[in-house]
Amino acid sequence: MTDPDAGAAADAAADAAAAVALAYREEWTRIVATLIRATGDWDVAEDATADAFERAALRWESEGVPRTPGAWLTTVAKNRALDVLRRRGVETGKVREWMVMDELSGGGASDDPGELAAAEPEWDDRLRLVFTCAHPALPIESRVALTLRTVGGLDTGEIARAFLVPESTMAQRLVRAKRKIRHAAIPYRVPAGDELPERLGGVLAVLMLVHNEGYLASSGDRLLRLDLQEEAIRLARLVVELLPDADEARALLALLLLQHARSAARVDADGELVPLDEQDRSRWNHAEVAEGLALLASPSSEPGTIGVYRVQAEIQGVHARARTADDTDWARIVGWYDALLAASPSPVVELNRAVAHGLAGDTELALAELDRLEASARLGDHHLLAAAQADLLRRTGRPADAAARYRDAIRLAPTGPERRFLERRLAALDGG
Amino acid sequence: MRYMMFVATDPEAEPFVAEEDDIADWAADVDARGVHVFGERLRPVQDATLVRVRGGELLVTDGPFTESKEWIAGFGVLDCRDLDEAIEIARRHPMARFGRIELRPIWPLDVAEDPTAREEREAADRGRRTEPSVGRSNPDRTG
Secondary structure, three states, X not given: OXXXXXXXXXXXXXXXXXXHHHHHHHHHHHHHHHHHHHHOOHHHHHHHHHHHHHHHHHHHHHHOOOOOHHHHHHHHHHHXXXXXXXXXXXXXXXXXXXXXXXXXXXXXXXXXXXHOOOOOOOOOHHHHHHHHHOOOOOOHHHHHHHHHHHHOOOOHHHHHHHOOOOHHHHHHXXXXXXXXXXXXXXXXXXXXXHHHHHHHHHHHHHHHHHHHHHHOOOOEOOOOOHHHHHHHHHXXXXXXXXXXXXXXXXXXXXHHHHHHOOXXXXXXXXXXXXXXXXXXXXXXXXXXXXXXXXXXXXXXOOOOOOOHHHHHHHHHHHHHHOOOHHHOOHHHHHHHHHHHHHHOOOHHHHHHHHHHHHHOOOHHHHHHHHHHHHHHOOOOOOHHHHHHHHHHHHHOOOHHHHHHHHHHHHHHOOEHHHHHHHHHHHHHHHHO | OEEEEEEEEOOOOOOOOHHHOOHHHHHHHHXXXXXXXXXXXXXOXXXXXXXXXXXXXXXXXXXXXXXXXXXXEEEEEEEOOOHHHHHHHHHOOHHHHHXXXXXXXXXXXXXXXXXXXXXXXXXXXXXXXXXXXXXXXXXXXXX
């Protein structure tokens, strides 16, 4: 046993593993998307692609990493898919023809030779995949799962753990979704012109759900689940890359980045929640802040209309530009909430606008708005409503009323960290 | 791809306004496009008849009546490229506004096929592996 050889072998293994991991991030979606179009079979496409990466993990270590890993993987995956189909007795002549055509046209060719004449733009296959996974005829939880599995390349177990469901439940959800795509003939296509904005909204909603799931667990003590937030950002980047003119897609990416930028400052060393106004802003991820703000700096591609993600991102942008919490331009935030309320009315937005009014200095107006919201019962018993009222009552010097509402909020809070944060606020009130 | 389009009433739908009932335009359009195979409206449930055979005995009754305020008011068979085209056609039907529309893919039945063989074939299709089998992990994505 010679050390130099062992060292070289270890290096080769490490290089190969790193190359496979990198290729997985960069190539998975493209290969799967192309194979789904070529074979029309999601399972064959996913299996063949997974198989190609497994072979890469074995072969690249002994034979070295190929010069163009993506091309290597695509060829292996295509051959694998053809093998499976042939063994299943499928006539593969047509599939092979499409694959050859695909190579000649550099990808993005139509799924049907007869359709090539039709004047559809030659969309990237990955975009077809994104739209199909987010098709409104699928149940929303399946859209989320399928997007993470097929577009994101996460395995079923990872997704199941992130959503706190058994792996068998998640696997069944994916099976049913793919079955419906096949049986109901959900097309593998980017929606045409006038349907595109509406359907893009559906795609972005799926990414927002992925992010929200990562941002705040609906129950339990895991306040931050970074994987899903990063996954949402990665997927949003892909949509922006594929549809660079879509203002709402860029705005969503900005929104996700600006929120993610605060992750490190959002919990303290003990895992406890740190509210925005108490966060150490030097711990924000400044690269993500800069990228988010840069995305907002480019003007809307459709002047006169303003989308809900643009407004939400602009609100986060106001926070991101404030050097300290006291520097926050709350009047501007109130203005954005007015715009959001006009575009997409909801009691949660009303709640946030009232809080912004309070922080802009108009505490009485804010309390009156919250009282109206509470009387309307549209938010039900929501801990954030009680917490917002408690906070305003504290600021107006009514500690007894504030304490009562803090206790309500603590009772209603869905996660441990939120509960403990409110308990600290209540304790500070008693002490003060 | 053929779809059955059930046209149903819906208590939460927009109220019916006769002047806004543009079913003639819809019918002309789908006929021109050649996507509408056949369709009719249906008499209300009060005129329905229920037929059952139990233990070899014929039971004919009035009904069925349900507490539901949603009933099928008509149907159409669409022959479309895919679900998106069927949705595009359904969304312009006046009853999408005044009621609701359910699209169901038609599931062809070969009556000559042996029922047991069919059952087995379809069960095998349902059980087809769609995920890499357990224990076969993907390469580490995060590196």
